[in-house]
Each structure stands twice: as C-alpha cells, then as structure tokens.
Amino acid sequence: MTDMNASIVEEWLDTNQEFMQNYFMRRADILLINKWLLHHGFNILQEYVSQFGPRGSISQENGSPSSPLDRCSGDVFFDGKHHRSNSKKHLRQDYAKSKMRNMFRTYEPTSTQESTTEARRNSLKEMRMFRSLPPNSVNILSLLIQSRVRLPRYPSKDIDIKRELRHTNEREFFLEIVKDIANDLDLKSLSSKIIANISILVDGDKGSLFVVEGRSGGRGTLVSKIFDIHSGTYILPATSGDGSIRVPWGKGVIGHVGDSGETVNLTKASQDPRFNDEVDRIIGYKTESLLCMPIRNADDDIIGVAQVINKKEGEQGFTKDDEKLLGTYLPFCGIAIYNAQLFEAYSKDYERNKALLEVVHDLFEEQTSLDNVILKTMQRAQTLLKCERCSVLLRDGSSEKSFNKVFDMGCPLKNGHSTTSAEHDLCLGNKIAELVLITGESINISDAYQDPRFDPKTDQITGYHTRSILCKPVRNRDFQIIGVAQIVNRLDGHPFDDSDDQLFEAFSIFCGLGINNAQLYEEVALASARQQVALEVLSFHATVPSDEITQFKVKKLPDAQELRLEDWKFNDFSLNRDEMVMAGIRMFNDLGLIRKFRIDYDVLCRWLLTVRKNYRNVAYHNWRHAFNVCQVMFAALKKTNCRRHLSDKEILGLTVACLCHDLDHRGTNNAFQQKTSSALSQLYGTKATLENHHFNHAVMILNSEQHNIFANFTSDEYSEVINFLKHAILATDLSIHIQVRDKFFNAVNQDQLSWDDRESRDIIRSILMTTCDIAAITKPWEVQRKVADLVMTEFFDQGDKERNELKIQPQACMDREKQDELPKLQLSWIDGICLPLYKSLSKMDPCFKPLLDGVLENRSWWEVLDTERLAKHTVVETGV
Known part of the structure; x- marks a missing residue:
C-alpha cells in the first residue's frame, strides 16, 4: 500500500471510528492487544531498568506504588528503596476484584477466548481502567488464589528467536528475557524459562536451576523442580515423590556454591575435586566447562543456584563477560523466584486455612x-x-x-x-x-x-x-x-x-x-433418654388407676351448702381425703367451670386424684392445705364482688392454682433449698425456687395423658390460662407479695383501685392468692391453733436439719429449743403480714370483713398466751 493509500485509509478510519473499533474487536488477537498495551505505557520493565537498575524487591508500602514497576499487572512488585518487605501485606496490588477477574480472563492466552464483539469491547474498557483503579481495593494475591486465576504471562518467544535476538540486539534480548520471567508465579514453569534463558545468554549447551527449600530449623536443601542434564553434583540426586531433585547442602559444585555464595567457573570440570562425573557416565554426556553462580534475593540471601555447562562457540570455557552477563540477569531471576516462592507459600497457607475452616464447619455440622x-x-x-x-x-x-x-x-x-x-x-x-x-x-x-x-x-x-x-x-x-x-x-x-x-x-x-x-x-442424648424413662415411670406411678376414678364417678356429688364450702369459718379438718376430692368437683361445678370450658368429668376426676397423689406426706404443706386454700378462694368468689370483675379464665386459673400451688412440697422453704444447693435451686435459681417447681409440676400433670382439663382450649386460650396459672402460683411466694402489696395498699387507701388495666388486675389476683394461702389465721381459734402446731412441726423439722446437717443456727421460728416463743412469733406474723392485708381487703370490699374479724380474734388469743409466757418467764427469772 502506498503512503497516499495509507493516509486515505487512516483518514477514513478516523471519520468512521465505530467501524474501526468493531473491526479491531473482531480481528485483534492477544498478541496485538499486548502490543497495544506496550505502546500505551505498559512497557514498564524497560522504564524500571533505565531508572532503578536490575535490583528490586517485593514491596508496596502503605498501599501506594513506589516505582513504575509497582503499577504493572504482573506478580513482581518493587520499591525504590531496593528492600524486600518482611510481611506478606507488601504483596498487595490494589485493583477492583471483579474488574481484575474479567481482565485476567481476557489477557490469558487460552483457546477459549471470548469471541463476541460485546465481550471484546468490555475487555478493552477494563484495560483503559487499569491504571485508574482506587487504591487499597483488594489484595491481589488473595484474589488470584481464591479465584484460581493466574496473572497474564508475557508470551515467551521461541528459543531460536531468542538466540537470533541475542546476536542481533543484545539490549532488546536482555529486556525480552527479563519480561519472560517477570510475571510467572509457577516455580516449575519459571525454572524452565530461566534455564533456557541463561543457556542462551552465555551460549551454554545445557543449564540447571536449584532453589533453596526447607531452611526452617536447618540449612536447607537445593531442589530442582524440573529434570535437566546437569553436572557437578556430589552424588546422583534421587528423584522424590513430587518429581523434584535434591542436592545436599555443601556437596558437589552446586552444593558448594549454595553454601559459600562463590561463583565457580571451570574450564576443565573433570579436574576439579568438587566435580563428580557420575551423572555424565549414566546419561552418556561429557561435561567440559561449567559456570555456576548463586541467586540472591533483595536481602542478599542465597535462594538458589544457577549452572550452565559446556560453552558452545568460541572460547573453551565461560569468560568473565559471561559471568558479568549472568550476574546481571540473576538478580531478576532472584526476584521472580522469590515472588513465586512467596506466592506458593501464600497459596499453601490459604489452602491450609481453608481446610482448617472446613474442619471447624464439620465439627459444628x-x-x-x-x-x-x-x-x-x-x-x-x-x-x-x-x-x-x-x-x-x-x-x-x-x-x-x-x-x-x-x-x-x-x-x-x-x-x-x-x-x-x-x-x-x-x-x-x-x-x-x-x-x-x-x-x-x-x-x-x-x-x-x-x-x-x-x-x-x-x-x-x-x-x-x-x-x-x-x-x-x-x-x-x-x-x-x-x-x-x-x-x-x-x-x-x-x-x-x-x-x-x-x-x-x-x-x-x-x-x-x-x-x-x-x-x-x-x-446429653443418654441423659435425655433416662429422663424420658423416668418421666414415664413417674407418670405411671404418680397417676391414679382407672378403678379408683370409677369409684368417684358413681358417688353422689354433695351439695356446697352441706359441705359449708361458702362459709368463711369452714373447718379445715372437717372432711376426709375422698370428701375433699368430691368437694373439689363441687366447686368446679358451682363456679360454672365444667360447663363453660367443657371439661370432661372423667378427666376432672382423674386430674384431682392425681393432684392429691402428688402432694407429699408433710405436716402442713400437703393436700389438705391445698384444698383449704381453694375453699377460701371459692368462698371469696361466691361472697364478694371480685367475681364480677374477673373473667372466667382468670377464675379457672385461680381455682387450679389454689389446688396446685404447693405440689410436691418437701416441707422446707426456699432459703433451705439455697443453703443446701439442692437440685431445685440449681434448676430454678434463687428466686421463687419452690413456687416455680410447683408450677412446672402442675404443667407436667396437665400434660399427662387424659389429665388435661384445658383440652378444649385453642392454643391462644391455653397460653392465656397457663399464664394466669403461673402468675397465681408464683404470687404465693411471700417475697413477691411484699413487693406488690404496697401498690395494692396505696390504691385502696387512695380509692384508686381499678379493675380495668392489666397491672391492677395482676395485683388483685396476687393479693387474692396470698389472702387464701394464709387464711388459716382467720379461722376459729380451735382450727387456728391446730394449724399453727402443724406449721411449727414442719418448721422445727427444717431447723433440726439445719442444726444437725448444715451445722448452722436455725432462725427462732424454726428452733425447737425456742418453741415456747410461738405466741410471740405469731403476733409478729399477724402484725407484719396478716393485719395490713385483711384491713385493706375489708376496705376494698366489706364482704372480706369476717376475715379481718377472725384475724383480730386470733390475735387476742395469741396475746393472752404471750402474756402467760412472759409471766412464766418472770417467775423463772425472779423465783417469785
């Protein structure tokens, strides 16, 4: 094409840029793209050599490049100070992760290059953005390892082309063999390139390259990643399982150079005592001359040994100029080898860490x-x-x-x-x-x-x-x-x-x-199985047989009037065990709970009998006490205005709570559970220990087969009643009562008691539970005196355990040696807990006035007994 034709075409392409770009996209191959990159400022190896010389190291302090070579897309990074960093963080090259991946796929000379016009357009767009990416955007080595991509390799020229270039343009040849190894991170491939390049560089027939491995804890070993004809070894190197060849440190010519760092240039190799011709004899090769030199990194540490044997032309052996040429090239080899070794170590660390993370995943999975x-x-x-x-x-x-x-x-x-x-x-x-x-x-x-x-x-x-x-x-x-x-x-x-x-x-x-x-x-699985078996055994033995239920089904249900269930002065000891069960059924019936909640009669009988069976045979906190508490609640719901303000579910929850509020009571209080670090205290903690156990035991019975009196509830209704039940049982803990009673007293005294908000209703239900739980103090004196003796019997039993087993002094109310102080203790109990409660109740609803009267009457009796106690005490002290 003439110059005129070329100018016409160029002018036409300038005015038809879209066609020119599309044509380039369709026709350009990877070699043309690389030439384009070099032409537009990516020939940075040459720029580095001209400005900084042959030595360099891997570095990128603070994420910013310090020399032109730092900006390249290869794996060799330098800084202007010629020092190698000791940290892997200096291997960073900051490019956007997705951009780099796409670019690497485009640069990689493979047989599966994208062929569509859009793909090529995107690729060139990525290239134009190459030098304008934000700093500190991604760790390039992590990117390469994780995505298993390799940096674009410079297309290595054929050996014959290199040899021709060696003799026609030595400077261009040197830059060529530097670029040839600049961004190859595979140590095996890199070794092959270096061997070929050094052989051409000094006109050697064959070459060898050994790198140092295994320095940790020793001097290391010289290892060749590829098999090549080499001489000067102390013995014939054995090929290991990974295909590499190892030479002992300090042995033979190669070992000597690695150990001493000296250059060895032999014209007659066979005459040197360090030389061993065993390799020659085995492979039928004759070594005449050899040049062996160390390869160093930026810290001047020997990281390998390069050897060239048999000068091809001219001189009988390798000259000083050959030593100088090889000495100029080997620092670049040292940089490339160090990068490849570091990348290999980084890759191994990544794979190992990944494997360890997978192990952790397996452990949790x-x-x-x-x-x-x-x-x-x-x-x-x-x-x-x-x-x-x-x-x-x-x-x-x-x-x-x-x-x-x-x-x-x-x-x-x-x-x-x-x-x-x-x-x-x-x-x-x-x-x-x-x-x-x-x-x-x-x-x-x-x-x-x-x-x-x-x-x-x-x-x-x-x-x-x-x-x-x-x-x-x-x-x-x-x-x-x-x-x-x-x-x-x-x-x-x-x-x-x-x-x-x-x-x-x-x-x-x-x-x-x-x-x-x-x-x-x-x-845990075994313990769970044992627990399941234990629950099955307990469920069987804690529930009642069917024939016992049948006996109650055929009995006539007594009238509430006949049983005096609505009487405030009900005698707590007037009914036997079976009569209390029948009375319980009567209370459920008269409160309308059986009809409103469609409670199956057989289930109710079974539930009541099982509740009775799950009370222990202790002096006071037994089935009789539970029934008596429920009787007082029944009377309160019948005689006062509370029933008008409570919902049917609240009434059901309170009634069930009264019967279940002391289930499985052991005859000792919460403080004793904590002092002995009992299983209950470990399970429920230090707050309302027994009350939480009573509630859970009640739920266990409800969940037993054919015991669920809430069976016809929806899930929301069931949750609501269970919450009422729990709140009511926990309210029987006196420490909780003391926390809420002041709010109740203030509301009553200020006439601000409301049944409309949730908090007030919770407080009233709590007060009602305590009112019924301690109602024995309101009963006729004969009943009150008998109940007091039962309570003290239980207290004294706990006091004996504390004194004998725990070796501690029990409280006065539990000290058997101070049983004569019972009247004094009862007066303190009445004045501190009972009187304030029943006075406020009577003020809230006058229908509770008989309870207050009963407390005052019993107080007068206890006061008489306390006066007699003091008189006896005075006689003992004075003798009069």
Missing part, C-alpha cells in the same frame, strides 16, 4: 456421631498433609496406656475406617502411640527403621512399609488426653517437617474438640 466427626477430621488431615495413612486411637477409659477403639484411614481411601475387630489394626504404631499416650509429648520420626521406639513387627504383620511417623496426643476441653492422632508416610517420600507438625497440631486440637462435643452430645 456433625456432632451427633463420634465416628463421623473423627472420620471427617481424618479425611481433611490426610488430604491437606498428603500422607499415606491417618489414624486416631481412642484411649480406654479403664486404662492409662491402652486403646479401645482405632480409626485407620489409608490412601487411597478404602471405605473409611477400621475398629478393634481386627487385632493388627491396634498394632499400627502401637508402641509409639502408647508412648505418646503416657508422656503426652509429640513424636516425629523421620526414619522409622532407624528409631528404636518403632517395632518393625508391625509392618511384618500388616505388610506395610513405614518410613516416617508423626504422632500427637488428643486432648479434651479439660486438657486430659483422650487419645492419640497419628499420620504415616508423606506421599512425596520426605519426612514430616515443622510445617506439618504445626498443621497436625491444629488438627489434633480440632479432633479433640470434635470428640469432646460428640461425647457430650452422646451423654
């Missing part, structure tokens, strides 16, 4: 089966640590050095685990496992057959060859050893290193947590 927890943990450990076998041996609870269960997982996996069913399963490393179990110390054996603690008979029995063993104790949350975890034989043939030890330590901890959680779950 699976806690119901001990076997599943251990097997999942073993699978994770075996996959990440890349070992042939993984075992967990659980300690026998009856022995300090034996196991009762073994989990053994081989590689490849074969149906999971084996247990104690086979004798040889217990023999796998058994002596070492026993030693770890006894001492609690980890054991790491690099060569089992050279260690006296290993018994070769185990391999003879199993037909397995053990090379290396790592064994650790497994502990529970109390740091007690509950087993041993063991891994055998790394897949690559190497012994377990410090990194394996640390990672397996984490797995043993997680394994211990998983075992502990699974065992706790099993204990």
Whole structure:
C-alpha cells in the first residue's frame, strides 16, 4: 500500500471510528492487544531498568506504588528503596476484584477466548481502567488464589528467536528475557524459562536451576523442580515423590556454591575435586566447562543456584563477560523466584486455612456421631498433609496406656475406617502411640527403621512399609488426653517437617474438640433418654388407676351448702381425703367451670386424684392445705364482688392454682433449698425456687395423658390460662407479695383501685392468692391453733436439719429449743403480714370483713398466751 493509500485509509478510519473499533474487536488477537498495551505505557520493565537498575524487591508500602514497576499487572512488585518487605501485606496490588477477574480472563492466552464483539469491547474498557483503579481495593494475591486465576504471562518467544535476538540486539534480548520471567508465579514453569534463558545468554549447551527449600530449623536443601542434564553434583540426586531433585547442602559444585555464595567457573570440570562425573557416565554426556553462580534475593540471601555447562562457540570455557552477563540477569531471576516462592507459600497457607475452616464447619455440622466427626477430621488431615495413612486411637477409659477403639484411614481411601475387630489394626504404631499416650509429648520420626521406639513387627504383620511417623496426643476441653492422632508416610517420600507438625497440631486440637462435643452430645442424648424413662415411670406411678376414678364417678356429688364450702369459718379438718376430692368437683361445678370450658368429668376426676397423689406426706404443706386454700378462694368468689370483675379464665386459673400451688412440697422453704444447693435451686435459681417447681409440676400433670382439663382450649386460650396459672402460683411466694402489696395498699387507701388495666388486675389476683394461702389465721381459734402446731412441726423439722446437717443456727421460728416463743412469733406474723392485708381487703370490699374479724380474734388469743409466757418467764427469772 502506498503512503497516499495509507493516509486515505487512516483518514477514513478516523471519520468512521465505530467501524474501526468493531473491526479491531473482531480481528485483534492477544498478541496485538499486548502490543497495544506496550505502546500505551505498559512497557514498564524497560522504564524500571533505565531508572532503578536490575535490583528490586517485593514491596508496596502503605498501599501506594513506589516505582513504575509497582503499577504493572504482573506478580513482581518493587520499591525504590531496593528492600524486600518482611510481611506478606507488601504483596498487595490494589485493583477492583471483579474488574481484575474479567481482565485476567481476557489477557490469558487460552483457546477459549471470548469471541463476541460485546465481550471484546468490555475487555478493552477494563484495560483503559487499569491504571485508574482506587487504591487499597483488594489484595491481589488473595484474589488470584481464591479465584484460581493466574496473572497474564508475557508470551515467551521461541528459543531460536531468542538466540537470533541475542546476536542481533543484545539490549532488546536482555529486556525480552527479563519480561519472560517477570510475571510467572509457577516455580516449575519459571525454572524452565530461566534455564533456557541463561543457556542462551552465555551460549551454554545445557543449564540447571536449584532453589533453596526447607531452611526452617536447618540449612536447607537445593531442589530442582524440573529434570535437566546437569553436572557437578556430589552424588546422583534421587528423584522424590513430587518429581523434584535434591542436592545436599555443601556437596558437589552446586552444593558448594549454595553454601559459600562463590561463583565457580571451570574450564576443565573433570579436574576439579568438587566435580563428580557420575551423572555424565549414566546419561552418556561429557561435561567440559561449567559456570555456576548463586541467586540472591533483595536481602542478599542465597535462594538458589544457577549452572550452565559446556560453552558452545568460541572460547573453551565461560569468560568473565559471561559471568558479568549472568550476574546481571540473576538478580531478576532472584526476584521472580522469590515472588513465586512467596506466592506458593501464600497459596499453601490459604489452602491450609481453608481446610482448617472446613474442619471447624464439620465439627459444628456433625456432632451427633463420634465416628463421623473423627472420620471427617481424618479425611481433611490426610488430604491437606498428603500422607499415606491417618489414624486416631481412642484411649480406654479403664486404662492409662491402652486403646479401645482405632480409626485407620489409608490412601487411597478404602471405605473409611477400621475398629478393634481386627487385632493388627491396634498394632499400627502401637508402641509409639502408647508412648505418646503416657508422656503426652509429640513424636516425629523421620526414619522409622532407624528409631528404636518403632517395632518393625508391625509392618511384618500388616505388610506395610513405614518410613516416617508423626504422632500427637488428643486432648479434651479439660486438657486430659483422650487419645492419640497419628499420620504415616508423606506421599512425596520426605519426612514430616515443622510445617506439618504445626498443621497436625491444629488438627489434633480440632479432633479433640470434635470428640469432646460428640461425647457430650452422646451423654446429653443418654441423659435425655433416662429422663424420658423416668418421666414415664413417674407418670405411671404418680397417676391414679382407672378403678379408683370409677369409684368417684358413681358417688353422689354433695351439695356446697352441706359441705359449708361458702362459709368463711369452714373447718379445715372437717372432711376426709375422698370428701375433699368430691368437694373439689363441687366447686368446679358451682363456679360454672365444667360447663363453660367443657371439661370432661372423667378427666376432672382423674386430674384431682392425681393432684392429691402428688402432694407429699408433710405436716402442713400437703393436700389438705391445698384444698383449704381453694375453699377460701371459692368462698371469696361466691361472697364478694371480685367475681364480677374477673373473667372466667382468670377464675379457672385461680381455682387450679389454689389446688396446685404447693405440689410436691418437701416441707422446707426456699432459703433451705439455697443453703443446701439442692437440685431445685440449681434448676430454678434463687428466686421463687419452690413456687416455680410447683408450677412446672402442675404443667407436667396437665400434660399427662387424659389429665388435661384445658383440652378444649385453642392454643391462644391455653397460653392465656397457663399464664394466669403461673402468675397465681408464683404470687404465693411471700417475697413477691411484699413487693406488690404496697401498690395494692396505696390504691385502696387512695380509692384508686381499678379493675380495668392489666397491672391492677395482676395485683388483685396476687393479693387474692396470698389472702387464701394464709387464711388459716382467720379461722376459729380451735382450727387456728391446730394449724399453727402443724406449721411449727414442719418448721422445727427444717431447723433440726439445719442444726444437725448444715451445722448452722436455725432462725427462732424454726428452733425447737425456742418453741415456747410461738405466741410471740405469731403476733409478729399477724402484725407484719396478716393485719395490713385483711384491713385493706375489708376496705376494698366489706364482704372480706369476717376475715379481718377472725384475724383480730386470733390475735387476742395469741396475746393472752404471750402474756402467760412472759409471766412464766418472770417467775423463772425472779423465783417469785
């Protein structure tokens, strides 16, 4: 095309940019795109070399680039200070995550490039945004690892093209081989490129590259990731399980250079004592000359050794100029190798942390089966640590050095685990496992057959060859050893290193947590089963047989008038046990509860008889007391105006609460439960301990088969009545009564008592419960005196327990030695609790006045007895 034609086409393209862009989108390949990038300012390697020289390091302080190369899309990052950062955070390159992913997919030269016009347009748009992304937006290494993307590699030229470029334009060739390795993070691929480039650079026939590995805790080893013809090694390197070749530190020419850091340039290699021709003899190759130089990082640490053998043309050996050229190129190799090693370490850390998180997930996901927890943990450990076998041996609870269960997982996996069913399963490393179990110390054996603690008979029995063993104790949350975890034989043939030890330590901890959680779950499940059985047994023995119910069904229901149930002066001891049950049915009937709530008669009989049966045979807080409290409530609902203000559900809740408010009472008060740290106090706490137990016991009876007198309620109605029931039973705790009575007294005294708001109704129901609970103080003197004796009998029994069992001095009201002070104590009880309550009740509703009169009458009797007590006391003291 002539210049005129070219200018015409260019002018036409300028005026038809949309066509030009579409054409570019359809026709441009990855090479053209890379040229476009280089032309528009992305040839930063050349800019770096011209401004900063060949040395550099990985750094990006405070998230801002310090040299042109920091802004590139590759994996090699530098700073102007030529220092390598000691933190992985300096591997950051700040680009938006989604943008980078799309861009990397576009840059990567694969056979699956997007072909649509829209995809290419988006790709170029991403490129234009490349240098304008916000700082500190994402950690580029995390992005690469998580998305499993690789940075765009510079398209490496063919070896013949490189050789031609080496002789035609040395400067361009040098920049070419620097760019060739600049952004390759795969150490194996990088090694191949470096070997090819150094061979071309100094006209060598063959090359080798060894990098330093395993420095932690030692001097390390020189390792080659690819097999290439090389010479000067002390012995023929053995190829390990991962395909790499290892040379001992300080051995042979390569080992010597790695150890000393000196350059070795031999014209006659075979004449040097450090040279070994075993490789030549095996592969039929003749080494004449060699050039071996160390590779250093930015901290001047040796991280590898490069070797070129047999100068091709001209000189008999490698010259000083060759040394200088190679010495100029190797610092760039050091940067690339360090980046690749760091990225590889970062990748391993990421995968290991991911595996540990998956273990934690497994522990929380699976806690119901001990076997599943251990097997999942073993699978994770075996996959990440890349070992042939993984075992967990659980300690026998009856022995300090034996196991009762073994989990053994081989590689490849074969149906999971084996247990104690086979004798040889217990023999796998058994002596070492026993030693770890006894001492609690980890054991790491690099060569089992050279260690006296290993018994070769185990391999003879199993037909397995053990090379290396790592064994650790497994502990529970109390740091007690509950087993041993063991891994055998790394897949690559190497012994377990410090990194394996640390990672397996984490797995043993997680394994211990998983075992502990699974065992706790099993204990809870077992306890739940025991509880269920206990409830079934208690339910059977706590309920009444059907024939007993039949007896009550055929009996004629007595009249309330006949039983004097509406009388304030009802004799608490006038009815026997069966008559009280019939009277209870009568009260339900006369309050209209059976009809209004459609309570089944058989269910009501069964419920009343079961409630009676669940009261213990104690002196006062027994079934008779519960019935007497219910009788007073019945009289109050019949004789006063309270019934007009209470709903039917509230009346039902109060009636049931009176009969159930002391269920399973043990004859001791709340303070005694707390002093003895009883199971009740542990279960319900220190507030209203017994009252909470009474309520729960009532609910248990209601939930028993054919005992639910609330069966015809909807769920909302049931919840409402249950709440009334709970509130009423808890109100019988005197400490709660003292908290609410002042509000009641103030409302009555100020004539502000309201039945309309919820809080006032709650207070009134609480006051009614206490009124009925302590109503024995209002009964005729003969009844009151007998009840007082029963109460004191119960109190004295508790006082005896406190003195004899708890070794504490009981309160005066419970001290048997002070029983003559009963009149004085009763006066204090009446004046402090009873009189204020019944005075306010009488003021609220005059129909309660007979109760106040009964209290005053009984007070006068107690006052007489107290006067007689004081007179006797005076006679004793004075002798008159």
